[in-house]
Amino acid sequence: xxxxxxxxxxxxxxxxxxxxxxxxxxxxxxxxxxxxxxxxxxxxxxxxxxxxxxxxxx
Amino acid sequence: xxxxxxxxxxxxxxxxxxxxxxxxxxxxxxxxxxxxxxxxxxxxxxxxxxxxxxxxxxxxxxxxxxxxxxxxxxxxxxxxxxxxxxxxxxxxxxxxxxxxxxxxxxxxxxxxxxxxxxxxxxxxxxxxxxxxxxxxxxxxxxxxxxxxxxxxxxxxxxxxxxxxxxxxxxxxxxxxxxxxxxxxxxxxxxxxxxxxxxxxxxxxxxxxxxxxxxxxxxxxxxxxxxxxxxxxxxxxxxxxxxxxxxxxxxxxxxxxxxxxxxxxxxxxxxxxxxxxxxxxxxxxxxxxxxxxxxxxxxxxxxxxxxxxxxxxxxxxxxxxxxxxxxxxxxxxxxxxxxxxxxxxxxxxxxxxxxxxxxxxxxxxxxxxxxxxxxxxxxxxxxxxxxxxxxxxxxxxxxxxxxxxxxxxxx
Numbered sequence: 001x002x003x004x005x006x007x008x009x010x011x012x013x014x015x016x017x018x019x020x021x022x023x024x025x026x027x028x029x030x031x032x033x034x035x036x037x038x039x040x041x042x043x044x045x046x047x048x049x050x051x052x053x054x055x056x057x058x
Numbered sequence: 059x060x061x062x063x064x065x066x067x068x069x070x071x072x073x074x075x076x077x078x079x080x081x082x083x084x085x086x087x088x089x090x091x092x093x094x095x096x097x098x099x100x101x102x103x104x105x106x107x108x109x110x111x112x113x114x115x116x117x118x119x120x121x122x123x124x125x126x127x128x129x130x131x132x133x134x135x136x137x138x139x140x141x142x143x144x145x146x147x148x149x150x151x152x153x154x155x156x157x158x159x160x161x162x163x164x165x166x167x168x169x170x171x172x173x174x175x176x177x178x179x180x181x182x183x184x185x186x187x188x189x190x191x192x193x194x195x196x197x198x199x200x201x202x203x204x205x206x207x208x209x210x211x212x213x214x215x216x217x218x219x220x221x222x223x224x225x226x227x228x229x230x231x232x233x234x235x236x237x238x239x240x241x242x243x244x245x246x247x248x249x250x251x252x253x254x255x256x257x258x259x260x261x262x263x264x265x266x267x268x269x270x271x272x273x274x275x276x277x278x279x280x281x282x283x284x285x286x287x288x289x290x291x292x293x294x295x296x297x298x299x300x301x302x303x304x305x306x307x308x309x310x311x312x313x314x315x316x317x318x319x320x321x322x323x324x325x326x327x328x329x330x331x332x333x334x335x336x337x338x339x340x341x342x343x344x345x346x347x348x349x350x351x352x353x354x355x356x357x358x359x360x361x362x363x364x365x366x367x368x369x370x371x372x373x374x375x376x377x378x379x380x381x382x383x384x385x386x387x388x389x390x391x392x393x394x395x396x397x398x399x400x401x402x403x404x405x406x407x408x409x410x411x412x413x414x415x416x417x418x419x420x421x422x423x424x425x426x427x428x429x430x431x432x433x434x435x436x437x438x439x440x441x442x443x444x445x446x447x448x449x450x451x452x453x454x455x456x457x458x459x460x461x462x463x464x465x466x467x468x
Contacts, residue, residue, distance in 0.1 A: 035127020040325025
């Protein structure tokens with residue numbers, strides 16, 4: 001029996017949920033008191049550099 | 059339903075839907091224990107499910123904003139926006155390249171160029187004025203970068219999805235997307251793991267149009283190049299395929315708007331691949347793998363990301379939002395993606411190509427979103443080279459499909 005699109009979409013959601021749960025277990029919950037300002041623009045802080053265009057040196 | 063001019067998925071792309079087995083008995087009507095619900099009851103349940111899904115999405119965004127920070131809640135919300143827009147309006151990146159190659163249909167590709175142009179009009183002056191707070195998707199051109207984009211182009215046409223496309227396809231319940239996604243994660247992690255070795259093949263300094271021609275000169279050059287390419291594509295098309303539908307122009311405008319909001323909120327352009335690689339790195343780290351052997355993952359910025367919560371990573375949040383946003387659209391429109399009919403060779407190809415997508419996207423410093431859309435939109439010349447190399451790869455990928463068990467014979 002072939003899985004339906006609903007089943008497969010649910011599987012994809014469960015994969016994401018698994019990432020979130022394992023990360024919460026491993027890295028712990030985020031600390032909202034150390035969060036950056038809501039908007040980067042006007043914050044005066046440089047972006048982290050964690051982007052697809054980043055190399056090892058950035 | 060609107061014609062899928064720009065979306066990545068299309069049944070006619072070669073993978074046929076699995077039909078009901080010949081001679082199969084029809085489902086019994088009102089058989090004991092099956093479904094005795096009346097149509098109004100089903101309709102009511104569907105309404106509650108949809109309302110619950112929207113409420114759940116709002117709750118998730120609120121919870122992330124509350125427990126992680128307002129910026130992260132906004133990024134998740136933007137991710138939802140990307141997902142709803144890409145799936146709802148049928149806007150994609152891999153599909154239009156395929157249609158340009160196979161049918162000389164440039165409409166989706168021209169819409170993409172229009173979106174990139176809109177981003178550039180706002181982003182380039184903004185980056186010039188706020189360089190300390192905002193960064194472009196700037197990366198160097200190099201041998202490995204070109205090879206990576208070429209291989210990405212091949213793999214993109216094997217799984218019929220790019221970075222965002224794989225997330226969209228998975229969220230829509232497409233079996234190819236669901237299978238490709240974990241391999242994409244693994245490939246992206248390993249591609250980043252060895253990135254430094256590939257970069258040492260030979261890499262130019264980072265080149266941008268704004269660096270070469272100044273803030274406004276760079277914008278003029280970028281818009282001129284985008285316009286010139288759009289005109290060339292239109293010229294190559296048959297007359298009936300030259301007019302871009304309003305739906306795609308609307309989608310392009312909305313996508314550009316979301317991308318600019320992303321830049322303002324995150325301080326960096328929209329990307330996809332980094333977050334997927336990070337998930338792989340977190341998994342490897344949790345399993346005890348020493349990431350100190352990788353120049354990339356041991357660099358302070360990336361090592362800090364591995365240690366921190368995924369709910370504070372920009373690309374992870376938008377990726378999660380994209381996938382869940384697509385599911386949301388599916389709950390309203392119906393999840394009816396047909397199951398592809400292909401053999402073991404086809405499924406093996408999907409897994410390998412999913413891995414290849416992730417690995418090559420790291421070499422190429424991004425996928426269609428991070429390198430092409432955000433790269434060109436923020437003035438990076440590597441985005442242009444990426445587009446040329448990926449287009450060539452896509453041409454080869456489409457020719458490989460039948461040999462790799464991804465097309466029906468005949």
